[in-house]
Amino acid sequence: MASKIYRLTVDSQASGQRIDQYVAGQIEDLSRGVVRKVIDLGGVHLAGRRIGRCSQAVRAGQSIEVYLDGRPLDKFSLLSEHVLFQDDYLLIIDKPPGIDFQPTHARFKGTLYDATLRFIESTAAGKGKVSLGMVQRLDRDTSGVTVFSIHQRAHRAMTRMFADRRVDKRYRTLVFGHLNEKEGEFRSLLARQHRTNLMKSVKKGGKEAITRYRVVEEFAESTLVEVELITGRSHQIRAHFSEAGHPLLGDTRYGGPAHISGYEIQRSMLHAFRLSFEHPVSHENLMFEAPLPEDMAGLLVRLAN
Template sequence: MRLDQFVAAQCPDISRTLARRLIDLGGLHAGGRRVSQCSRGAVCGETVELFIDGLSLDLYVLTPADILYRDDYLLALDKPAGIETQPTPARYKGTLYAALLEYLRDPRHSARKTELGMVQRLDRDTSGVILFSIHPRAHAGLTKIFSERSARKIYLALVSGVPAEAQGEIRSHLARGRDNRVRSVPRGGKEALTRYRVVETFADAALLEIELLTGRSHQIRAHLSEAGHPLLGDIRYGGWAELRGETVPRQMLHSASLALQHPVGGKPLVLEAPLPADFLACLQRLQPPQPASGTKDTAC
């Protein structure tokens, strides 16, 4: 029996058509290995696993408008929210990495391998600046810049509550628990350092500028949650699911700028990404209501 037929037979809620699309994305693993061909037969005694992430089944396609900077060595993108940066168990296709490989592929030299290096990652629901190397000469230098913490990474975050201090620093050691959440631990873990500055305050929330001095997985999300100010929309770390009666579409975290010296030549680079529409909409909802047109203040 073909694998698409096998999945449809074992999972009543999954049609054969849907099974094909999930397999094509890379979400089916047989015998511990990813399978990309629906026509492959199911093997008796072999473990078959299907991973589904709930994201769009349509492949993400990169456009020139997504590119913030490009030269012969580097390429910076304005990553949209809702896209995985790199392959996951649920998909190989449809990731930012796969879309960039396709975008860079030279149709005149289809057999030539695309040199694409990844030195940073953004969570699925984080938007904004992300940088790749596209030449082997740049990759080692870029890796060194990030490992030595020479790049300045600035994020904008909408959080619940207003921090007591206008600026501060959060330092701890982070480790991932059995529930897959990252949290501070008294021993072990990896050193993590986050600096913040309050940019704007609202009645029950705040806009923060975050400087990420280390790049641990879920660092900003864990540190802000433990400080009592989780990201809006970050349900896993205690953030609000709704704001002013409307659903918060995702965690409100945006990679706003990245400053570094070019790994080839050393010229200074400052890469910036504007706030996306969903972030701006949440900011607008936090603003106090405006008085009706034509009304006048009355003196006491």
């Protein structure tokens, strides 16, 4: 299913119909069963508001937007195997690739935020209202270690820790080509380009972005690199390596190849493999690592042979 947006306006004859029935009748490409799944995920908006009930009645003149992101309509759920650490204040997760971190127009349910909220609610029975704080975000394709604060006592301290750059964030990525220097640093001002929504280095008006790297292993057409993020700007690693002429494998939006050495690449090869920081309440030094996901580990084996 391709990524699409459908916009409808309810006429007087359809007033009072169930929204799943109405949308399926208006859009030939979508069966009623598919529409129900999209509604459940949160991809149908009525009069500008996301709805969650298939039985919601529509009224004449109301606007309807149906957002499809082109991805499977299955709902991701967080399992115990994804959890690296949990206490009363923090939840550390090994995020799978291909999962939206936070809600989008196309889905609320099945995002990492929603899945984490449901997981916490299921494990905090009788402990009162759940408080979930997003102090870090990873791109949809990026896998690996990420942290949520799950208690009011932790939210502000974790936010300040990230803002003050007191968190050690390490990534592993496969980039195109061979870097001239085995170790180095990219430093620029990054700004979002309105036309493309991509991040780009600019001479003024952007936010400071600092990326350090170290070559781990070289292959015929690509290189495995360890990256230390000093700052945490959106798309920082992707933009910096692309501008250096070494885009991430699979990151087609930033010029990365979709094929390398005869192998097809389904996503950006970027993995957050280590996160180190001080516990916001106990002040214990913490360090978490996540192994490379199956697709990236498998590609490394193929490239090495």
